Amino acid sequence: xxxxxxxxxxxxxxxxxxxxxxxxxxxxxxxxxxxxxxxxxxxxxxxxxxxxxxxxxxxxxxxxxxxxxxxxxxxxxxxxxxxxxxxxxxxxxxxxxxxxxxxxxxxxxxxxxxxxxxxxxxxxxxxxxxxxxxxxxxxxxxxxxxxxxxxxxxxxxxxxxxxxxxxxxxxxxxxxxxxxxxxxxxxxxxxxxxxxxxxxxxxxxxxxxxxxx
Ligand code: MN
Numbered sequence: 001x002x003x004x005x006x007x008x009x010x011x012x013x014x015x016x017x018x019x020x021x022x023x024x025x026x027x028x029x030x031x032x033x034x035x036x037x038x039x040x041x042x043x044x045x046x047x048x049x050x051x052x053x054x055x056x057x058x059x060x061x062x063x064x065x066x067x068x069x070x071x072x073x074x075x076x077x078x079x080x081x082x083x084x085x086x087x088x089x090x091x092x093x094x095x096x097x098x099x100x101x102x103x104x105x106x107x108x109x110x111x112x113x114x115x116x117x118x119x120x121x122x123x124x125x126x127x128x129x130x131x132x133x134x135x136x137x138x139x140x141x142x143x144x145x146x147x148x149x150x151x152x153x154x155x156x157x158x159x160x161x162x163x164x165x166x167x168x169x170x171x172x173x174x175x176x177x178x179x180x181x182x183x184x185x186x187x188x189x190x191x192x193x194x195x196x197x198x199x200x201x202x203x204x205x206x207x208x209x210x211x212x213x
């Protein structure tokens with residue numbers, strides 16, 4: 001699949017952009033702590049080679065302002081008929097909860113699917129999955145660039161798009177492996193719990209395994 005188009009939007013998704021059943025989502029932020037680091041960019045794709053980027057200006061708004069921000073995007077994230085497809089959704093779900101006040105549901109995470117299906121390896125990064133399952137080499141150079149910049153470079157936009165463009169194809173491969181290994185139900189249960197796992201991160205249990213003895 002070639003990259004057909006990257007569309008850059010400001011602060012919300014245009015109302016005309018719609019997604020049916022499954023939308024791939026990733027976020028770029030100022031850092032890895034949802035309590036500290038702001039949301040800079042949200043990437044979306046229907047798995048058709050088209051990527052929509054939503055760039056956020058520094059919000060620093062009141063909770064009331066946050067609750068009114070990005071109404072089209074929030075409607076999509078809240079839509080129970082649309083599965084939000086992530087790679088390591090735990091982080092993105094926590095970030096979106098903080099930034100937009102939404103808890104994404106239902107969700108699917110290619111990293112969790114990979115951990116459940118690909119027990120022959122400990123390599124579950126997006127780059128590893130794209131290489132092994134799709135034969136695609138993802139560039140990772142822009143990973144730690146300044147996502148808060150006023151204008152994002154073409155390299156940044158292309159890198160950001162790469163993080164959502166292949167998730168549908170990966171999901172198809174991983175679903176087949178999960179079925180083969182008899183772990184579809186277990187995966188589904190993990191996806192149902194995932195938003196709660198993200199909320200536990202925000203509520204003060206980021207590292208603790210509450211199921212441990
Ligand atoms: Mn990313």
